[in-house]
Amino acid sequence: MVMKNMENKTLLDIQNLTLTFGTRKVLDDISLTVSDGSIFTIIGPNGAGKTSLINCINMHYKPDSGGITFAGTGLNGLKPHQVATKGIARTFQKVELFQGMTVLDNIKLGRHVLMKYSFLGSFFRLPGIVRDEMKHRQEIEEDVLDFMGLSSFRYAPVGALPFGVRKRVDMARALAMKPKLLLLDEIMAGMAVEEKEDIASYIMDVQRDLGVTIVWIEHDLAPVMDLSDRVCVLNFGTKIAEGTPSEVQKDSQVIEAYLGRQEGKDHA
Numbered sequence: 001m002v003m004k005n006m007e008n009k010t011l012l013d014i015q016n017l018t019l020t021f022g023t024r025k026v027l028d029d030i031s032l033t034v035s036d037g038s039i040f041t042i043i044g045p046n047g048a049g050k051t052s053l054i055n056c057i058n059m060h061y062k063p064d065s066g067g068i069t070f071a072g073t074g075l076n077g078l079k080p081h082q083v084a085t086k087g088i089a090r091t092f093q094k095v096e097l098f099q100g101m102t103v104l105d106n107i108k109l110g111r112h113v114l115m116k117y118s119f120l121g122s123f124f125r126l127p128g129i130v131r132d133e134m135k136h137r138q139e140i141e142e143d144v145l146d147f148m149g150l151s152s153f154r155y156a157p158v159g160a161l162p163f164g165v166r167k168r169v170d171m172a173r174a175l176a177m178k179p180k181l182l183l184l185d186e187i188m189a190g191m192a193v194e195e196k197e198d199i200a201s202y203i204m205d206v207q208r209d210l211g212v213t214i215v216w217i218e219h220d221l222a223p224v225m226d227l228s229d230r231v232c233v234l235n236f237g238t239k240i241a242e243g244t245p246s247e248v249q250k251d252s253q254v255i256e257a258y259l260g261r262q263e264g265k266d267h268a
Contacts, residue, residue: 011036011213012057012181017066019052019237026052028237030066034181034215034230039207041216041224043248044234045257050217051093053234054183057215058083058090071180087180091170091187093217099159103150103169106158110176147210148172148202164195171202175210182206184216188223196223203227225249233257 012034019027027049034040042050055061057068059078068075075083089110097106145151148168153161158169167187174182184203188196200223206212218224224231225245233241233248235257241248248254 008035008038010034011071012040012215013067013069014053014057015067015069017053017056017068018064019049019056019061020064026237027056027063030234030237030239032232032239032242034213036213037207037211038229039203039214039216039227040230040232041218041228042232042234043218043221043224047236048234049237050234051185052237054090054185054215054217057183058088084177087178088183089174089177089179089181090183091167091174091185093186093189095163095166095170097158097166097169097173100157102155103158103161103172104145104154106169107144107150107173107176110173144172144176147205148175162195164191164198167191167195167199168202171199171206175206175212179212181213181215184214184218186217186219188218188220196220200227 010033014033015031017027017030018025030049030053032040042053044050052061056063057070057075058080059075059082060080063076070083070086070088073086075086078086098109145154148171150165150168150172153165153169158166161169171182171184171187187199187203191199203214203216203223204227207214216224216228228245230242231245231248232239233251233254235253240253240257241251243251
C-alpha cells in the first residue's frame with residue numbers, strides 16, 4: 001500500500017491562469033496548488049469553468065496567461081499527448097470509448113503512450129514490438145483489469161456493458177498510462193446510487209493503494225465532502241473559495257453560489 005506523502009509536496013501548481021473564448025472570460029486569474037498524493041476536488045455551478053480548467057491542465061485548451069507546473073516542469077506550450085507522457089491522464093464527462101471494441105482493447109489504447117514503437121513498426125509486427133505488446137498486455141491484465149474489477153469483462157464489447165461499468169473502463173484506460181496525476185471529469189454523472197458508491201471506493205483505492213494524485217470535478221457534493229482532502233470552488237470562472245470540505249461547506253460565498261440559501265441554513 002502506498003501512503004499519502006506526509007510532507008505535502010506540491011505536485012501541480014497553477015498560477016494566475018486566465019482563459020477567454022472570444023470576449024467571454026472563462027477562467028479569471030485562477031491560482032491553486034495540489035499536494036502529491038491528495039484528492040483535490042473542484043466544484044461549482046454549471047458554466048463555472050471546471051472542465052475548462054482541466055482542459056488547460058492537459059493543454060487541450062491553451063491559456064491566455066498564467067502558468068501550470070507539474071512535478072517541477074512547465075506545461076505551457078506542450079501538446080496534449082506530450083502532457084500525457086509527463087504522467088497526467090484523464091477521464092471524460094461523456095464516456096469516450098470505442099463501443100465495438102473489447103474492454104481489454106480499449107484499455108490497451110491508454111497504454112499506447114508508454115509504448116516505444118511507431119504505428120508503422122506495429123503494422124509490420126516486428127519481433128521486438130510483439131514482445132513489447134505482450135509485456136504491456138500482461139501488465140494491463142494483471143494490474144489494471146484486476147484492480148478495477150474488470151477481469152470478467154475483458155473480452156466483452158464495451159457497448160454491451162452497463163453504464164457504471166463503462167465508466168470504470170474509462171478510468172481503467174486512464175490508469176493504464178501509469179499516471180502520477182489523474183483528472184476525473186464528473187465521473188459520477190448519470191450514475192445510480194449504487195454505482196456512485198462503487199466508483200467512490202475505486203477513487204479511494206487509486207489514491208491510497210496506487211499513490212496517484214487526483215484532481216476531481218464533481219457535482220454530487222456528498223462523495224466530494226467524504227473523499228476530498230481539499231475543495232476548490234469556482235463561480236463564473238473565478239475562484240471564490242478553497243479549503244477543507246468542512247471549511248468550504250461553511251463559506252458564505254459557496255452557500256450563496258453553489259449550495260443555495262436553504263442548504264446554508266441546514267449546514268449552519
